[in-house]
Amino acid sequence: MSKKQTRIHPYIPNLVPDVQAKMLEEIGVKNIDELYNDIPQHLRFKGKMNLPEPLSSEYALKCHVDRILSKNKSCQERLSFLGGGCWQHYVPAICDEINHRAEFLTAYAGEPYEDQGRFQALFEYESMMGELLDMDVVNVPTFDWAQAAGTSIRMAERITDRSEVLVCSTISPGRLAVIQNYCHPAMVVNPVKSCPKTGQMDVDDLKAKMSANTAAVYFENPSYLGFIEDQCQIIADITHQNGSVCIAGVDPISLGILSPPSNYGADIVCGDIQPLGMHMQYGGGQAGFIATHDEERFVMQYPSRLFGITQTAVDGEWGFGDVAYERTSFAHREEGNEFIGTAAALWGITAGVYLALMGPGGMQELGQIIMQKTQYAMRRLSEIGGISAPLFQTAHFKEFVVDFNATGKTVREINRALLEKGIFGGKDLSTEFSDLGNSALYCVTEIHSKENIDHLVKSLNEIVND
Amino acid sequence: MGIKEKTKVRAFHQAKWDEPIIFELSNKGERGILVPEIEEEIEATVGDGVSVLPENMKRKKAPALPELGQMQVLKHYLRLSQQNLGADLNVDVGQGTCTMKYSPKINEQFAASPKLTELHPFQDEDTVQGILEVMYNLDVFLREISGMDQFSLQPASGSQAILAMASIVQAYHASRGESEQRDELITTIFSHPSDAAAAAVKGYKVITLYQNEDGLPELEALKAAVSDRTAGLFITNPEDTGIFNPQIAEFTRAVHEAGGLCGYDQANANGILGITRAREAGFDLCFFNLHKTFSAPHGCGGPASGALGVTEQLVKFLPVPHVEYNGNKYSLNFKVPESIGKVRDFYGSIPVIMKAYAWIRSLGSQGLKDVACTAVLNNNYLFRKVLQIRGASAPYAKGRHRIEQVRYSWEYLTQETGVTTEDVTNRMIDFGFHMWSSHHPFIVPEPFTLEPTESYAKAELDEYIAGLQKVSQEAFENPDKVKNAPHNSVVHKIDNSWLDDPQKWAVTWRAYLKKHRHKKE
Numbered sequence: 001m002s003k004k005q006t007r008i009h010p011y012i013p014n015l016v017p018d019v020q021a022k023m024l025e026e027i028g029v030k031n032i033d034e035l036y037n038d039i040p041q042h043l044r045f046k047g048k049m050n051l052p053e054p055l056s057s058e059y060a061l062k063c064h065v066d067r068i069l070s071k072n073k074s075c076q077e078r079l080s081f082l083g084g085g086c087w088q089h090y091v092p093a094i095c096d097e098i099n100h101r102a103e104f105l106t107a108y109a110g111e112p113y114e115d116q117g118r119f120q121a122l123f124e125y126e127s128m129m130g131e132l133l134d135m136d137v138v139n140v141p142t143f144d145w146a147q148a149a150g151t152s153i154r155m156a157e158r159i160t161d162r163s164e165v166l167v168c169s170t171i172s173p174g175r176l177a178v179i180q181n182y183c184h185p186a187m188v189v190n191p192v193k194s195c196p197k198t199g200q201m202d203v204d205d206l207k208a209k210m211s212a213n214t215a216a217v218y219f220e221n222p223s224y225l226g227f228i229e230d231q232c233q234i235i236a237d238i239t240h241q242n243g244s245v246c247i248a249g250v251d252p253i254s255l256g257i258l259s260p261p262s263n264y265g266a267d268i269v270c271g272d273i274q275p276l277g278m279h280m281q282y283g284g285g286q287a288g289f290i291a292t293h294d295e296e297r298f299v300m301q302y303p304s305r306l307f308g309i310t311q312t313a314v315d316g317e318w319g320f321g322d323v324a325y326e327r328t329s330f331a332h333r334e335e336g337n338e339f340i341g342t343a344a345a346l347w348g349i350t351a352g353v354y355l356a357l358m359g360p361g362g363m364q365e366l367g368q369i370i371m372q373k374t375q376y377a378m379r380r381l382s383e384i385g386g387i388s389a390p391l392f393q394t395a396h397f398k399e400f401v402v403d404f405n406a407t408g409k410t411v412r413e414i415n416r417a418l419l420e421k422g423i424f425g426g427k428d429l430s431t432e433f434s435d436l437g438n439s440a441l442y443c444v445t446e447i448h449s450k451e452n453i454d455h456l457v458k459s460l461n462e463i464v465n466d
Numbered sequence: 467m468g469i470k471e472k473t474k475v476r477a478f479h480q481a482k483w484d485e486p487i488i489f490e491l492s493n494k495g496e497r498g499i500l501v502p503e504i505e506e507e508i509e510a511t512v513g514d515g516v517s518v519l520p521e522n523m524k525r526k527k528a529p530a531l532p533e534l535g536q537m538q539v540l541k542h543y544l545r546l547s548q549q550n551l552g553a554d555l556n557v558d559v560g561q562g563t564c565t566m567k568y569s570p571k572i573n574e575q576f577a578a579s580p581k582l583t584e585l586h587p588f589q590d591e592d593t594v595q596g597i598l599e600v601m602y603n604l605d606v607f608l609r610e611i612s613g614m615d616q617f618s619l620q621p622a623s624g625s626q627a628i629l630a631m632a633s634i635v636q637a638y639h640a641s642r643g644e645s646e647q648r649d650e651l652i653t654t655i656f657s658h659p660s661d662a663a664a665a666a667v668k669g670y671k672v673i674t675l676y677q678n679e680d681g682l683p684e685l686e687a688l689k690a691a692v693s694d695r696t697a698g699l700f701i702t703n704p705e706d707t708g709i710f711n712p713q714i715a716e717f718t719r720a721v722h723e724a725g726g727l728c729g730y731d732q733a734n735a736n737g738i739l740g741i742t743r744a745r746e747a748g749f750d751l752c753f754f755n756l757h758k759t760f761s762a763p764h765g766c767g768g769p770a771s772g773a774l775g776v777t778e779q780l781v782k783f784l785p786v787p788h789v790e791y792n793g794n795k796y797s798l799n800f801k802v803p804e805s806i807g808k809v810r811d812f813y814g815s816i817p818v819i820m821k822a823y824a825w826i827r828s829l830g831s832q833g834l835k836d837v838a839c840t841a842v843l844n845n846n847y848l849f850r851k852v853l854q855i856r857g858a859s860a861p862y863a864k865g866r867h868r869i870e871q872v873r874y875s876w877e878y879l880t881q882e883t884g885v886t887t888e889d890v891t892n893r894m895i896d897f898g899f900h901m902w903s904s905h906h907p908f909i910v911p912e913p914f915t916l917e918p919t920e921s922y923a924k925a926e927l928d929e930y931i932a933g934l935q936k937v938s939q940e941a942f943e944n945p946d947k948v949k950n951a952p953h954n955s956v957v958h959k960i961d962n963s964w965l966d967d968p969q970k971w972a973v974t975w976r977a978y979l980k981k982h983r984h985k986k987e
């Protein structure tokens with residue numbers, strides 16, 4: 001036996017020749033190739049896939065991947081002020097402990113019996129999000145905030161039988177791109193102007209644009225640019241007077257201190273749970289939520305799984321299952337609402353763990369400390385000649401626009417210089433929001449110490465005023 | 467004792483903790499974690515931080531989240547995890563179409579490295595060369611595996627990849643001035659529901675081809691369906707029955723002749739790696755589920771990845787950014803004017819991408835072929851054994867082999883004993899197994915779908931067979947035992963009447979309290 005043949009790959013136990021022989025005999029064929037008889041020769045791939053030689057020993061694989069990953073410089077090794085839809089928050093150890101559990105990690109779409117755990121954990125996730133959002137229905141997570149917003153808008157389309165959505169113009173460009181693709185060609189996505197001074201929605205423009213074809217109005221709180229939209233009740237009233245659906249996108253980590261959108265008239269609330277216990281993972285930790293009131297006209301329009309609680313044959317025992325399954329594409333293919341499939345369930349379980357750890361006190365304290373640190377950073381940055389922050393004259397949460405126009409330098413130049421000092425500066429807005437000129441979106445969370453912020457201020461001062 | 471000598475099945479019992487809902491465990495004042503304290507200097511400078519909020523934006527009432535100590539939270543979730551049967555514990559061959567294979571632990575370590583978890587998507591390209599290298603090379607590997615010319619790793623599941631395919635098909639026809647005319651999308655009944663549903667999201671009228679006695683769509687039916695209104699064909703092959711459509715190249719040719727594009731749903735690719743590819747079958751687009759064929763774990767339903775490949779003429783429509791390499795540096799290219807834009811924010815399910823990359827590197831070209839061949843061997847072994855079980859059958863294509871899975875039927879069992887697929891599923895749980903029926907509609911009566919992949923040893927397959935054998939025997943001898951199952955699981959027969967009644971359904975604990983608790987008290 002050659003050396004190669006004795007190296008049975010550990011992921012494929014039945015490569016052992018004796019075992020294969022026994023199985024082939026049982027099937028009644030001479031070799032495995034016979035099992036492929038249905039695939040005609042002209043469809044067979046005759047070449048050899050040009051892939052690198054296998055690293056079949058685990059140690060060789062580890063050396064290889066570690067070498068590649070070592071080329072990354074992470075936000076843990078550097079000091080980062082990046083946000084814009086993916087945020088660096090502290091991830092409690094228990095969150096990682098639970099989402100690494102093999103029972104959750106390696107399960108899939110099991111029944112509410114042998115996979116009771118995932119049903120209960122996701123029901124509890126929905127329930128805790130429901131408390132945070134002050135709403136009675138929350139879905140099993142979808143892919144990300146962008147998908148959640150896209151689906152919220154398509155739900156409004158079905159509820160109103162109208163085909164236009166009005167969207168705040170300060171929305172994240174990435175999120176807007178997803179929404180546009182998701183709505184095309186069924187719906188038209190039109191922007192509502194924002195006030196240059198506050199960043200908030202231009203209510204006159206909103207009124208002017210409302211029409212008999214407006215299915216929904218979508219705005220965000222806090223906005224992509226960090227300011228808080230405080231005309232929400234006015235926006236919701238205008239929307240409702242027009243028979244349209246009011247949709248608010250929200251960063252759930254703000255809701256320990258900020259009013260939940262259901263309290264100011266939002267009918268559908270969506271957002272991302274990445275800040276609730278998910279590592280950033282280069283944008284891989286996103287997961288979207290959608291919440292509504294417990295009214296059939298909303299519930300029946302969800303495409304998502306909705307796990308509900310029920311009773312079982314044994315008194316006092318909790319059971320779980322799919323609520324109103326018949327509305328899904330699993331039940332009725334293209335006749336169901338949009339589509340459903342695998343999305344981001346493990347992140348939902350994790351966000352539940354996060355909220356259970358934090359409790360009401362933790363969420364409130366966290367919101368407050370983020371407000372304080374953000375204000376401290378804005379104040380200190382504004383002390384630098386040529387820099388002003390925030391650009392918009394409103395309250396902010398976690399993120400804010402820093403105006404570098406008076407420095408005579410581009411954000412690109414400034415960020416290059418910051419990088420040399422080991423700092424990831426805020427996201428350059430000069431192409432996405434060209435009206436703002438040389439501005440950048442900075443993010444400050446609970447992980448930034450006073451020392452970190454002071455270091456940023458000192459470094460920026462050196463760069464712009466050297 | 468171990469597995470019972472006589473019956474060959476385990477005297478299994480699932481953990482049952484009678485675990486309360488987390489709100490019932492709450493004790494006012496307990497804390498699971500403390501947040502960092504604010505520095506005195508900051509507080510002295512800015513005050514309490516929340517006074518700046520307009521009154522109408524301040525939260526008036528704290529969210530009624532549960533309050534628990536840290537160990538209590540941990541224990542609660544560990545107990546719930548024990549009430550969940552993951553593939554690491556189960557002989558998880560019963561979830562056909564889902565490719566429940568081994569997800570190597572070393573790959574979990576890679577994905578958990580702070581060198582990956584602590585990366586922000588807007589970091590300077592110079593600081594993320596490692597992850598971009600992984601993404602770029604995975605694209606290159608998938609090109610080899612499929613014959614396509616470029617991949618996007620942005621779609622975060624198979625369904626989202628189908629949505630992206632539909633978007634690209636639409637953009638292609640729009641570029642030729644035909645998008646309004648071409649408003650029909652063809653698929654087959656044994657392709658995933660999302661092949662129909664995600665296409666409908668993009669406004670397509672869906673035409674579904676049904677199976678013939680071999681379980682396959684008829685070429686003549688396809689030819690009758692195509693016209694100058696055809697935008698494209700989305701089809702799985704092998705279909706969810708495990709039967710390979712040998713005329714697939716004729717299918718793509720017929721669609722091309724009518725001016726449409728062809729998208730290959732490769733959710734069932736595990737048995738054909740290195741054997742047959744999208745390119746040779748004439749497809750313009752295809753996608754792989756990296757959480758299925760390429761080993762990333764399923765996470766109770768995601769995060770996932772639907773890597774989407776296209777031929778040269780469609781590259782310009784792929785979502786942005788494209789990951790590129792100039793021989794020296796990896797970069798993200800957002801300047802693709804004809805791109806459909808984005809289907810997911812940022813760049814995709816990065817941890818899933820990392821794991822799929824590592825899996826392919828461990829196996830190489832021959833290893834991938836070994837995966838496919840062993841998956842097919844295992845499946846046909848299981849196939850032979852299942853057909854010997856009383857009451858089980860496999861409709862269509864009699865006497866022919868299957869690729870990586872089989873859609874079976876308990877039709878005869880139901881006829882003779884009254885025991886249904888759902889009953890068998892519930893009883894299999896009592897032996898530590900999962901068995902899944904199939905997607906709706908149930909074209910195959912009382913369906914069940916088994917897909918053994920390459921991961922399970924012969925002894926494990928034999929154990930699963932023994933489980934099916936045992937349940938079949940019980941169905942004939944003591945059907946009530948099966949009908950009232952599960953007996954050894956976390957919960958007993960669930961009352962489904964609450965789930966479809968708006969007066970009773972409760973998607974959150976607060977809704978439950980409003981609808982049920984108040985009534986009782």
